[in-house]
Amino acid sequence: MKNLWSYLTGYDKILISILLLLSILGIFLPFFNPFRARVAEGTERVIIIQKGDEEEIRIALESTYGTEPLYVEVEGPIGTSIIEAYNGSVRIKEAPPADLEKTCVKTGWVQDVGPMIICIPNQISVWIEAEETGLDGVSW
Amino acid sequence: MGNTRKLVLIGLLVSLGLILHFVEAMLPVSMLVPGAKLGLANIVNLIALVIIGFKGGLLIFFLRVFLSSLFAGTFLSINFYLGLGGGLTAYLLMSAVYYFMKEKFSLIGVSVIGAVFHNLGQLLIAYLIISNPGIFYYLPYLTLVAIPTGIAVGLITYFTTGHLSVFTSGGNEDG
Numbered sequence: 608m609k610n611l612w613s614y615l616t617g618y619d620k621i622l623i624s625i626l627l628l629l630s631i632l633g634i635f636l637p638f639f640n641p642f643r644a645r646v647a648e649g650t651e652r653v654i655i656i657q658k659g660d661e662e663e664i665r666i667a668l669e670s671t672y673g674t675e676p677l678y679v680e681v682e683g684p685i686g687t688s689i690i691e692a693y694n695g696s697v698r699i700k701e702a703p704p705a706d707l708e709k710t711c712v713k714t715g716w717v718q719d720v721g722p723m724i725i726c727i728p729n730q731i732s733v734w735i736e737a738e739e740t741g742l743d744g745v746s747w
Numbered sequence: 748m749g750n751t752r753k754l755v756l757i758g759l760l761v762s763l764g765l766i767l768h769f770v771e772a773m774l775p776v777s778m779l780v781p782g783a784k785l786g787l788a789n790i791v792n793l794i795a796l797v798i799i800g801f802k803g804g805l806l807i808f809f810l811r812v813f814l815s816s817l818f819a820g821t822f823l824s825i826n827f828y829l830g831l832g833g834g835l836t837a838y839l840l841m842s843a844v845y846y847f848m849k850e851k852f853s854l855i856g857v858s859v860i861g862a863v864f865h866n867l868g869q870l871l872i873a874y875l876i877i878s879n880p881g882i883f884y885y886l887p888y889l890t891l892v893a894i895p896t897g898i899a900v901g902l903i904t905y906f907t908t909g910h911l912s913v914f915t916s917g918g919n920e921d922g
Binding site: 611614615616618619622623626627629630631632633634637657659660707708710711713714721722723725727728730732734 | 778781782819821824825826829848851852853855856859860863873876877878879881882884885886887888890891894898902905
């Protein structure tokens with residue numbers, strides 16, 4: 608068995624290195640997003656549920672704290688998806704049976720601005736966004 | 748290559764692709780990154796590209812996608828369009844690189860390009876359906892998985908086509 612490197616040409620190595628670098632940059636760049644800093648002050652986090660590209664449901668993240676999780680049922684082209692919001696995180700709890708791969712359920716919980724849960728078969732996307740509350744920061 | 752020989756080869760590769768597609772569905776890779784796959788069926792596309800050529804490979808690709816979606820019951824569903832879009836983008840780019848930059852990239856490079864552009868094509872189709880640009884948030888995670896799986900597929904194809912040289916050298920033309 609020869610070394611793996613001996614099978615690669617110079618261009619292969621360049622291609623693989625560039626793709627690796629771009630992927631790693633693409634994963635870490637959202638965490639250095641300048642607008643993330645604004646989340647702390649004068650903003651409120653809101654769960655946004657979008658169906659296709661029109662209908663939107665907005666839930667303040669604050670209202671999900673409590674003893675009981677909050678369930679939202681959203682009707683999509685292939686059935687009903689159940690979205691669960693609890694103590695500041697949100698996930699898709701159940702996808703319709705016609706969605707065989709259930710990728711959105713496997714995505715799991717999202718609790719911050721940045722990641723997004725997408726159910727392509729049922730055309731539903733769920734994410735958390737920071738919104739201006741009108742208050743320029745609260746002093747204490 | 749004789750006509751009968753080619754027909755048998757296309758049939759064999761289509762059925763091999765279908766089996767690999769189902770084996771792949773049993774492996775829980777998508778638990779690591781949602782939506783990620785090994786891309787084993789791409790082995791068949793690459794082998795076809797090398798030993799039959801562009802047209803034969805394209806035919807095998809379409810037959811495999813149509814048959815596997817018919818068997819799985821996802822024909823003309825969104826999963827079908829995602830697979831078709833991703834696979835077609837990957838195949839066209841792999842053929843272009845294989846034919847025009849053959850001396851620069853090995854089969855491993857060709858396979859990595861195919862794996863990465865499969866994800867890109869798939870996300871573009873998904874973007875057309877869901878029209879939410881946030882979907883591209885997933886792309887770097889998918890490409891990060893696509894690089895090692897692409898290298899593996901490339902190596903497998905490299906070794907397999909080495910043993911299949913009887914097809915590329917023409918063999919006997921009795922068929």
